[in-house]
Amino acid sequence: MAEEPTHTTETIDDGLLICFGGEIDYSNSPDLRHVIHQALARKPDRLIIDLTGVPYMDSSGVAVLVEALQGQTKNKKQLILSNLQTKVQGIFEIARLDTVFQITDDIEQAKQIPPAPPRK
Amino acid sequence: MAEEPTHTTETIDDGLLICFGGEIDYSNSPDLRHVIHQALARKPDRLIIDLTGVPYMDSSGVAVLVEALQGQTKNKKQLILSNLQTKVQGIFEIARLDTVFQITDDIEQAKQIPPAPPRK
Amino acid sequence: MTHSHFEMRMQSQPRYLCVARAALETLAKQYGLHQNEVDPVVLAVDEAMTNIIRHGYKDATDKPILIRINPLDDALGKGIEIILEDECVGVDLTKIRGRDLKQVRPGGLGVHILYKTMDTVEFTHRQDAKGVRLALRKYHQPTAPAVQEGS
Amino acid sequence: MTHSHFEMRMQSQPRYLCVARAALETLAKQYGLHQNEVDPVVLAVDEAMTNIIRHGYKDATDKPILIRINPLDDALGKGIEIILEDECVGVDLTKIRGRDLKQVRPGGLGVHILYKTMDTVEFTHRQDAKGVRLALRKYHQPTAPAVQEGS
Ligand SMILES: Nc1ncnc2c1ncn2[C@@H]1O[C@H](COP(=O)(O)OP(=O)(O)O)[C@@H](O)[C@H]1O
Ligand SMILES: Nc1ncnc2c1ncn2[C@@H]1O[C@H](COP(=O)(O)OP(=O)(O)O)[C@@H](O)[C@H]1O
Numbered sequence: 001m002a003e004e005p006t007h008t009t010e011t012i013d014d015g016l017l018i019c020f021g022g023e024i025d026y027s028n029s030p031d032l033r034h035v036i037h038q039a040l041a042r043k044p045d046r047l048i049i050d051l052t053g054v055p056y057m058d059s060s061g062v063a064v065l066v067e068a069l070q071g072q073t074k075n076k077k078q079l080i081l082s083n084l085q086t087k088v089q090g091i092f093e094i095a096r097l098d099t100v101f102q103i104t105d106d107i108e109q110a111k112q113i114p115p116a117p118p119r120k
Numbered sequence: 121m122a123e124e125p126t127h128t129t130e131t132i133d134d135g136l137l138i139c140f141g142g143e144i145d146y147s148n149s150p151d152l153r154h155v156i157h158q159a160l161a162r163k164p165d166r167l168i169i170d171l172t173g174v175p176y177m178d179s180s181g182v183a184v185l186v187e188a189l190q191g192q193t194k195n196k197k198q199l200i201l202s203n204l205q206t207k208v209q210g211i212f213e214i215a216r217l218d219t220v221f222q223i224t225d226d227i228e229q230a231k232q233i234p235p236a237p238p239r240k
Numbered sequence: 241m242t243h244s245h246f247e248m249r250m251q252s253q254p255r256y257l258c259v260a261r262a263a264l265e266t267l268a269k270q271y272g273l274h275q276n277e278v279d280p281v282v283l284a285v286d287e288a289m290t291n292i293i294r295h296g297y298k299d300a301t302d303k304p305i306l307i308r309i310n311p312l313d314d315a316l317g318k319g320i321e322i323i324l325e326d327e328c329v330g331v332d333l334t335k336i337r338g339r340d341l342k343q344v345r346p347g348g349l350g351v352h353i354l355y356k357t358m359d360t361v362e363f364t365h366r367q368d369a370k371g372v373r374l375a376l377r378k379y380h381q382p383t384a385p386a387v388q389e390g391s
Numbered sequence: 392m393t394h395s396h397f398e399m400r401m402q403s404q405p406r407y408l409c410v411a412r413a414a415l416e417t418l419a420k421q422y423g424l425h426q427n428e429v430d431p432v433v434l435a436v437d438e439a440m441t442n443i444i445r446h447g448y449k450d451a452t453d454k455p456i457l458i459r460i461n462p463l464d465d466a467l468g469k470g471i472e473i474i475l476e477d478e479c480v481g482v483d484l485t486k487i488r489g490r491d492l493k494q495v496r497p498g499g500l501g502v503h504i505l506y507k508t509m510d511t512v513e514f515t516h517r518q519d520a521k522g523v524r525l526a527l528r529k530y531h532q533p534t535a536p537a538v539q540e541g542s
Contacts (some may be wrong), residue, residue, distance in 0.1 A: 024292045027254035056261075058286045058351035087279050094280075094356050095349050096341045104273040146441045147405035176412075178437045179500035187497040207430050214431075214507050215500050216492045243455065246407060248414070249398040256397060257423050263399070263414035270406050304394065 006053070007035050012111060015044030015078075021053030024061035033064045040071045047072055048110045052083040062095055069101060078102070080110040125157050126173070132231060135164030135198075141173030143182035152157070153184045154170055160191045168230040173205040182215055190219060200230040242270035242291070244323070252293045252303040252326075257286055257391045260307060272318045272380045280357035281320065281378050287350040288324050288374055291336075296328035297373065303327060310340070312377060319379035327371040333363045395459035395474075396476060403454040403477075408437055415473070421532050422462045423469045431508035432471065432529050439475050439525055442487075447479035447523065451530045454478060463528065467484040470510070470530035478522040484514045 005022035012013065016039050024032055039047060065081070072079040080102045084092065087117075092098040104110040125142035136159050144152055159167060169185065171177075185201070192199040200222045204212065212218040224230045246267055250256045261282050268278040289305060297303045304327055312319035354361050354376070362375040384385030397418055401407045412433050419429040440456060441458045463470035489503035505512050505527070508532055513526040 023258060025254065025257045025286060026293065029259055058257075058283060058290065059347075059353060060290060062348040062349060068346060070344075070346070087283070089354070090279060091283060094283075094353055097344070100344050143409060145405065145408045145437060146444065147408055178408075178434060178441065179498075180441060180502060181505060183497040186495060190497070202452075207434070210430060211434060211504070214434075214504055217495070220495050241403075243400065245402050245404075246410060247398075247400040249400075251394075251396050253396075256418075259397060259414050259417045259421065262417040265412050266410045266413040267407075270410065335414065 005031065008036065009034075009039055012046070012048065014115075015046030015048070016042065017048045017050060017107065018051040019053065023056040025056070026060040027056045027065055029058075029060040032061060033067070036064060036068045040068060043075060044077065045115065046078045046080065046111075048054055048080050048082060049108060050082045050107055051085065051088055052100060055085050055089055057088045057091055059091065059095065062097065065101070066097065078113075078115055080104060080113060082107050082110040101108075125151060127152075129155065129159060132166070132168065135163065135166030135168070137168045137170060137227065139170040139173065143176040144174055145176070145178045146180040149178075149180040149184050152181060153187070156184060156188045159190065160195075163195060164197065165235065166198045166200065166231075168200050168202060168227060169228055170202045170230075171205065171208055174208055175205050177208045177211055179211065179215065182217065183209060185221070186217065198233075198235055200224060200233060202227050202230040244310050246309045248307045248309075250305055250307075251301060252297045252305055253301045254290075254293060256305075257289055260289060261286055264307075264309070267309055268293060268320050268378075271320045273320060273378065274380070275279075275379060277378065280374075281322070284354050284357040284376060284378075285322055285324070287344070287353045288376070291350050292324065292326045292328070296326045296331065312379065316359075317379045317382070322376045324374045324376070325366055325371060329371060331365075331372050333365070333372070336363050393518070395461050397460045399458045399460075401458075402452060403448045403456055404452045404459065405441075405444060407456075408440055408496070411440060412437055415458075415460070418460055419471050419529075422471045427530070428529065428531060432473070432527075435505050435508040435527060435529075436473055437506045439527070442501050443475065443477045443479070443494045443523075447477045447482065450471060453521075468533070470528060473527045475525045476517055476522060477481055480520070480522060482516075482523050484523070485525065486515070488516055 007018060007020050009016060018035060018039055020032065032054045055101045061064045082104045083106060084103060102113060125148045127138060127140050129138045129232055138159055138212060189199045202224045203226060204223060222233060248260060248263060256363050264285055265278055265282050267382050276337045292305055293299060306325040309320045336351060338355060339348040341352060358376045358378050360377040366372050366373045399411060399414060413478050415436055416429055419432050443456055444450060457476040459474045461472045464471050487502055489506060490499040492503060509527045509529050511528040515524050517524045
């Protein structure tokens with residue numbers, strides 16, 4: 001496992017906020033998937049995944065987030081990512097996913113984004 | 121060389137202040153020695169060596185500081201260390217030098233210490 | 241066999257990914273790469289190791305991963321060379337390739353990241369035929385020269 | 392020869408000290424040591440490497456230093472084992488010892504630091520007689536038990 005991976009899930013007005021902490025790689029991305037699956041099962045209208053505490057993520061972590069996006073989109077729900085640190089932003093750009101996800105600078109902004117019409 | 125070693129030397133009221141930065145090990149302790157020798161040559165009454173920017177030091181760095189202390193003491197001058205970070209404090213304790221050196225929490229304190237009678 | 245400047249050999253366990261990253265980050269800086277060049281190199285090696293563990297070894301945790309690292313200093317400038325070797329025989333190297341990213345789906349990013357982040361990427365079979373060899377190279381880019389007048 | 396969990400082999404250059412430290416710090420945490428236990432272990436290995444470079448190799452920069460690392464999990468608890476090997480023949484092991492610290496003088500601290508920071512320190516000649524072998528071990532100390540009543 002990478003150093004001290006942590007997570008908290010809390011309820012917000014119209015959904016859930018998950019905050020991850022620690023480096024995310026193939027040693028702990030299965031844990032990340034598990035936490036997100038539990039959240040998706042509660043069918044939140046808005047799922048915010050905050051990455052303030054995540055200095056590093058590899059493609060195994062990105063894959064879990066893409067899976068989450070697909071799950072929410074299929075259910076016509078919203079997924080928003082917030083607080084991407086430099087290296088995490090970097091892998092989203094390399095994978096050309098920086099325009100596929102809704103990404104905000106902080107959690108407050110993520111709460112304000114109006115529910116978007118579902119992607120087709 | 122360890123990551124980004126730096127140093128600045130500036131004149132103070134009754135002597136010199138050297139600030140080091142970066143990890144100090146056998147890759148750059150010779151540079152440290154050189155900088156300190158140059159300072160000792162100016163025979164400062166008070167030599168303050170500030171280690172705020174030094175997160176790590178091994179015994180090759182400590183040896184240079186002991187040499188500096190001996191040089192100042194021989195000349196009946198003063199050497200004061202300031203701002204030891206946890207790991208640096210650690211090696212001074214392991215080497216039982218934490219009571220041999222005058223060590224202060226910050227540069228201001230180091231400037232206030234009255235000139236001590238020279239060690240015998 | 242001549243040895244490299246710095247070598248790591250570890251068991252195929254995901255918990256060693258972060259150890260390799262830490263060493264590589266420090267080493268790449270020693271070889272003159274800037275932080276914004278170091279980050280992609282570290283990511284590339286993480287992806288290459290993860291692929292060896294997942295695809296090469298099917299998550300077996302007791303297989304060897306060998307990483308050999310050398311400084312580069314040649315006509316192309318200063319840089320770092322990283323060679324990863326595993327003990328996976330019978331791998332069809334033509335199947336190791338990135339996919340079209342337009343299609344958004346989980347996975348299938350690792351190989352794309354290798355080619356995107358490194359200057360050269362070379363998959364071959366090891367000379368001793370015991371497994372796959374991946375050679376990665378990255379050169380330091382001195383700060384972009386100012387636009388030249390009259391050019 | 393059976394391989395260790397994690398091995399590093401590098402040329403005897405001081406610039407690789409920080410690379411070894413970075414890997415070892417991450418690894419020692421993986422093996423369950425707390426930060427205040429990791430720091431002394433990292434220092435010890437730095438001192439041992441520096442001694443190999445300075446005393447063993449007289450500052451030659453193209454000689455090998457091999458570091459093999461394994462997790463410990465035995466009767467004494469969880470911990471880390473670090474074995475350093477060099478290619479210095481004819482070293483008189485009885486001369487590798489710490490000095491009296493009461494005398495304040497530059498140098499002569501490295502071996503003292505080894506014994507002070509590690510749980511076991513063992514200098515031997517390598518089985519293949521090609522050099523010196525130093526085995527270091529450090530165990531994780533679970534938080535000190537509360538003072539027991541009646542003891
Ligand atoms: N080290 C490897 N050994 C064997 N096959 C590999 C290796 N790396 C990649 N591959 C093959 O290349 C494909 C693409 O890899 P990648 O782009 O990392 O995506 P993913 O790992 O998500 O499938 C893998 O599905 C696998 O078939
Ligand atoms: N790896 C080594 N190979 C050969 N001799 C060594 C080695 N390590 C230590 N020694 C010997 O032990 C002595 C004490 O070492 P140390 O406590 O580190 O102090 P210093 O390095 O300042 O002399 C050295 O002077 C040297 O003679």
